[in-house]
Amino acid sequence: MIILFNRSGSQEIQLEGKTVPDEAWSIIRRNAVRLLQERGQRFAAALFEEIPFELRDGTNGFGDEFSLLYYQAPTERYVKIDEQAEDSKTKNAFRDIAEALTEIGHHIRFIALDLALDTGPEPVSSPSLEIRSDAVERALSDAEQLINSRGASSAVDRVHTAIHGYLRAITSKARIEVAEDANITKIFKEIRTKHAAFTKPRPGSAEIDRVVNAMATILDALNHLRNRVSGAHPNEAVLDEPEAMLVINSVRTLLHYLDSKLR
Numbered sequence: 001m002i003i004l005f006n007r008s009g010s011q012e013i014q015l016e017g018k019t020v021p022d023e024a025w026s027i028i029r030r031n032a033v034r035l036l037q038e039r040g041q042r043f044a045a046a047l048f049e050e051i052p053f054e055l056r057d058g059t060n061g062f063g064d065e066f067s068l069l070y071y072q073a074p075t076e077r078y079v080k081i082d083e084q085a086e087d088s089k090t091k092n093a094f095r096d097i098a099e100a101l102t103e104i105g106h107h108i109r110f111i112a113l114d115l116a117l118d119t120g121p122e123p124v125s126s127p128s129l130e131i132r133s134d135a136v137e138r139a140l141s142d143a144e145q146l147i148n149s150r151g152a153s154s155a156v157d158r159v160h161t162a163i164h165g166y167l168r169a170i171t172s173k174a175r176i177e178v179a180e181d182a183n184i185t186k187i188f189k190e191i192r193t194k195h196a197a198f199t200k201p202r203p204g205s206a207e208i209d210r211v212v213n214a215m216a217t218i219l220d221a222l223n224h225l226r227n228r229v230s231g232a233h234p235n236e237a238v239l240d241e242p243e244a245m246l247v248i249n250s251v252r253t254l255l256h257y258l259d260s261k262l263r
Contacts, residue, residue: 004085005069005094005111012060013112019055019067022145028055030141032100044093044100049128051081052144055106066109069097072116081113124252129166129259131173136165143248152244157232159251160184160222166255167191170262185220192216197262215257218250 003011020028029048036045053069073081084090098108126144129136139162146155167187171178176194178187192198192212202208225247226232229239239247 002082002085002113003110004081004113005091005098005108007098007109009109010060010062010064011110012062013068013110014059014061015070016057016059019057019106022142022150025055026138026141026145028101028104028106029053029145030138031104032097035100035104036096039100041093041096041100043089044096046128047090047093048097049141050125052148053111054145054148055101058110067106068110068112069101069108070112070114072114074116078113078115085113124249124256126252127255127259129255130263131166131169131259133165133169136162136169139165147248152241152248153238154231156222156230156239156244156247157226159248160226160230160232163219163222163251163255166258170195170258183223185216185223188216188219195262215250215254218247218254222247222251 001013003013018025033045033048036042036048051071053071056068056070057065058068059065071081085094094111098111101108126140139158143155143158143162146158164184164187167184168178170176170191171187174191174195176190178190182190198212225239229235229237231238238244
């Protein structure tokens with residue numbers, strides 16, 4: 001275990017359960033990010049958004065009880081964060097994160113990083129979007145927490161909510177009219193056919209259109225998957241983890257593309 005921030009005293013950590021339920025942690029995390037952003041600590045805010053820390057209880061051999069931020073990372077990400085942590089800017093950012101959480105009522109003694117030895121491939125990262133809304137940010141944050149706490153199968157519904165809200169935010173900003181009950185497939189079609197970023201000529205447009213149209217097919221499938229094999233409804237069966245992660249990574253890839261395209 002690597003200690004990224006230590007307030008004082010012994011560095012021994014014996015992990016215990018989660019300090020708060022996932023839904024409450026999502027709200028706490030969002031408030032801390034906003035506090036950091038408002039104070040101009042944007043690097044710390046971005047770092048806290050990027051790394052899916054859990055808020056955990058801990059103890060040690062002296063019987064101390066405390067709260068800590070904890071992340072069990074896949075090997076590639078573990079090494080990357082460990083290397084970043086040597087930089088003074090990153091060290092200060094972890095301190096700022098701990099102080100922000102402490103200020104809103106959750107005293108953080110440690111920020112700790114562990115290596116997950118038995119994991120699959122690194123997932124596509126959750127994007128930090130230029131076109132933002134509270135609903136989209138909340139859904140992406142919820143999805144990240146669910147993936148790490150319960151698995152990808154539990155996050156499919158939240159990813160559907162995120163892409164739906166994001167596509168609506170695009171149409172609102174670009175003043176593209178869509179019906180109130182339009183699903184993500186219909187909204188994405190309106191954006192592809194009416195948004196200026198898609199209608200102007202570009203290199204390789206025919207082939208890129210084929211790729212984008214394939215993504216539209218994925219969104220159409222996501223509508224059905226969300227309704228039939230996710231936690232959105234009391235379905236008896238849900239997606240297996242590999243298929244759920246495939247869906248989530250596909251949506252995240254599309255979000256990254258759209259955010260870059262429409263900046």
